[in-house]
Amino acid sequence: MTVDVFDDxxxxxxxxxxxxxxxxxxxxxxxxxxxxxxxxxxRSPSLIYHHYEDKDALVLACLEYLLEYFEGELGQEGIEDxxxxxxxxxxxxxxxxxxxxxxxxxxxMFELRTQAIHDAxxxxxxxxxxxxxxxxxxxxxxxxxxSGDFRxxxxxxxxxxxxxxxxxxxxxxxxxxxxxxxxxVRDELQxxxxxxxxxxxxxx
Amino acid sequence: MTVDVFDDxxxxxxxxxxxxxxxxxxxxxxxxxxxxxxxxxxRSPSLIYHHYEDKDALVLACLEYLLEYFEGELGQEGIEDxxxxxxxxxxxxxxxxxxxxxxxxxxxMFELRTQAIHDAxxxxxxxxxxxxxxxxxxxxxxxxxxSGDFRxxxxxxxxxxxxxxxxxxxxxxxxxxxxxxxxxVRDELQxxxxxxxxxxxxxx
Numbered sequence: 001m002t003v004d005v006f007d008d009x010x011x012x013x014x015x016x017x018x019x020x021x022x023x024x025x026x027x028x029x030x031x032x033x034x035x036x037x038x039x040x041x042x043r044s045p046s047l048i049y050h051h052y053e054d055k056d057a058l059v060l061a062c063l064e065y066l067l068e069y070f071e072g073e074l075g076q077e078g079i080e081d082x083x084x085x086x087x088x089x090x091x092x093x094x095x096x097x098x099x100x101x102x103x104x105x106x107x108x109m110f111e112l113r114t115q116a117i118h119d120a121x122x123x124x125x126x127x128x129x130x131x132x133x134x135x136x137x138x139x140x141x142x143x144x145x146x147s148g149d150f151r152x153x154x155x156x157x158x159x160x161x162x163x164x165x166x167x168x169x170x171x172x173x174x175x176x177x178x179x180x181x182x183x184x185v186r187d188e189l190q191x192x193x194x195x196x197x198x199x200x201x202x203x204x
Numbered sequence: 205m206t207v208d209v210f211d212d213x214x215x216x217x218x219x220x221x222x223x224x225x226x227x228x229x230x231x232x233x234x235x236x237x238x239x240x241x242x243x244x245x246x247r248s249p250s251l252i253y254h255h256y257e258d259k260d261a262l263v264l265a266c267l268e269y270l271l272e273y274f275e276g277e278l279g280q281e282g283i284e285d286x287x288x289x290x291x292x293x294x295x296x297x298x299x300x301x302x303x304x305x306x307x308x309x310x311x312x313m314f315e316l317r318t319q320a321i322h323d324a325x326x327x328x329x330x331x332x333x334x335x336x337x338x339x340x341x342x343x344x345x346x347x348x349x350x351s352g353d354f355r356x357x358x359x360x361x362x363x364x365x366x367x368x369x370x371x372x373x374x375x376x377x378x379x380x381x382x383x384x385x386x387x388x389v390r391d392e393l394q395x396x397x398x399x400x401x402x403x404x405x406x407x408x
Contacts, residue, residue, distance in 0.1 A: 188362060
C-alpha cells in the first residue's frame with residue numbers, strides 16, 4: 001500500500017505525522033514509542049513532545065490527517081469507469097499479492113481498532129473512517145447506477161456488505177496462517193455482485 | 205453469550221480455566237492479570253502459577269479448551285432443521301440484541317486476534333478456530349443440501365463468505381459507535397443466500 005499523502009511534508013507537523021505513519025506501518029502500535037519516531041525523523045524526541053502530549057495524541061493526529069486526506073479525495077474526482085473501479089477496489093483488498101507495506105498498514109489498523117473497543121477517541125475515529133470507507137464504495141456503485149453500468153440496487157446496503165466482507169477477510173487473513181478460503185470468498189462476492197449490481201436489468 | 209462448557213468444572217485445572225474465561229470476558233486481555241484470576245477463583249495466585257507459567261500460557265490453554273469443546277460438539281449431533289439453524293446462526297452473530305456477556309466475549313476475542321498478528325501460538329489458535337467456525341457453517345449448508353432444503357452450491361465457499369461477512373460486521377460494530385448499517389448487511393446477506401442457498405432449484 002502506498003499512501004502518497006505523506007510523500008511531501010510541508011512543515012514540521014507534517015514531517016512528524018509522516019514519520020509516525022512509517023513507524024506504525026513498520027513496528028505496529030504496541031511497539032511504537034516517541035523515541036522510535038524521533039529516530040525515524042532524525043530529530044530529538046523532545047521536538048515531538050513539543051507538538052504532541054503522548055503517543056496516543058500523535059497516533060490520533062496521524063489518523064485524523066489520513067482521514068481528512070481521504071475525505072478530500074472522495075469528493076474530488078469523478079468516477080470514469082465504475083466497473084473497473086469496483087474491480088480495482090476488490091483487488092486492492094482481496095488480491096492474492098500482499099506486499100510488506102500493505103501488510104504493515106493493515107496490521108497497525110487492526111491494533112488500533114482494538115484500542116477503539118475501549119477508548120472513545122479511537123472509537124470516534126473508526127466510526128468516521130468506516131463511514132468514509134462505506135461512502136467510497138457507495139460512490140462507485142452510485143456512479144455505476146447513474147452511468148447504466150450497474151443495475152438499480154441499494155448502493156448504501158451493498159457498500160456496507162462489501163465492506164463487511166472485506167474487513168472480515170482481511171482480519172482472518174492477518175490473524176491466521178491460512179488463506180486457502182480467500183479465492184472462494186472473492187468468487188462468492190463476485191456472484192453476489194453479479195446478481196445485485198452487474199448486468200443491465202433495472203429490476204431488483 | 206452463554207458458553208456452558210465452563211459451568212461445571214470437575215478439577216482445579218478446569219476451575220482455573222473457567223475463571224480465566226470469566227475474567228477475559230469481564231476485563232479483556234490487556235487488563236487481565238493472574239492476580240485478578242486468583243481473586244475471581246478465591247484462591248491464591250500461586251496456585252495458578254503452579255499450573256501455568258504465565259498469563260499467555262493460561263489464556264492459550266483456555267482457548268484450547270474452548271476449541272476442543274466446540275470441535276467435540278460439531279460432530280456430535282445431527283442437524284435437524286438446516287434452514288432454522290442457519291437463521292439462528294445469523295441471529296446469534298448479527299442480531300440487534302447484544303448482551304454484556306456476548307459483548308465481553310467478542311471484545312476479548314478481537315484483542316486476542318490482534319495478538320495473533322505477531323504471536324505464533326495465538327496465530328495457530330485462530331487458524332484452527334477459524335477453520336472450525338467455517339466447518340460449522342459448512343455443516344449446516346451441507347445438511348441442507350442433503351435434505352433438499354437448500355439448493356446445490358459450494359458449501360465451503362458460501363460458508364467462508366458468510367463467516368467473513370460476520371467477522372467484519374462484528375468488528376465494525378465492536379469498534380465504532382454506529383450500527384445503522386447492520387440491518388442492511390443482514391438483508392443483503394439474506395439476498396445473497398436467497399440466490400445461492402435457499403429455494404429448491406438444483407441449478408447453480
